[in-house]
Amino acid sequence: MYKAKIIIGNYKTGDVVPDTQAKAWESMYLDSPVEFVENVVVKAPVVKEVKKEVKDDMSDDYLGRNQNVVKKNIASDNLSEEQLSKLLESEKDSRNRKAVISALKTKLEVIK
DSSP states (O other): OEEESSOBTTBOTTOEEOHHHHHHHHHHOSSOSEEEOSSOOOOOOOOOOOOOOOOOHHHHHHHTSOHHHHHHHHHHSOOOHHHHHHHHHHHHHTTOOHHHHHHHHHHHHHHO
């Protein structure tokens, strides 16, 4: 295994460099920018578990905009009663903006 001695390519000092790339650099430079290291333990990055439940991609995208934009879209788009109900539930659970909730309820009443 090789490590970078200096910043070279996309590798910073101390980064592990693939063997093929390191050997190529060793042959190209008089003072090699990489060094051979034995028995190096590479630590895997710690990944935090995400517990947020993904509800509906459409609702997250639709409601993720500015309040005025969302109200305008609700009024102009031809959404089904089911879609409006899901959006209303999602809005109540996440941002709870009164104007958006009101626009959704009004649109649901118009459809019924």
